[in-house]
Amino acid sequence: MKQQFGSIYSDITITRGEGDTIVYTYTYAQNPTVAIDATKGIVPDVKIQIIYLKPDKSE
Numbered sequence: 001m002k003q004q005f006g007s008i009y010s011d012i013t014i015t016r017g018e019g020d021t022i023v024y025t026y027t028y029a030q031n032p033t034v035a036i037d038a039t040k041g042i043v044p045d046v047k048i049q050i051i052y053l054k055p056d057k058s059e
Contacts, residue, residue, distance in 0.1 A: 010055065021047040028054055 001012050011027040036052045053059060 017047075017049055019047070021049055023049045023051065025051040025053060027057065028052065030055060 002009065005012075007029055009026050010029040011025075013025045015023045015025070017023040031054050032052070051059060
């Protein structure tokens with residue numbers, strides 16, 4: 001995934017959250033220039049949480 005996004009993100013992790021939740025965490029290489037909202041997608045019985053972090057690890 002890092003190769004697909006080039007230098008936008010310094011780190012991307014995929015972890016297991018509560019229950020059947022898959023958590024994608026994207027850490028930006030530089031502070032984003034636009035406001036990013038939380039995004040959540042739902043697939044039958046599976047939840048996906050996406051977290052975007054600034055370089056200082058704040059959401």
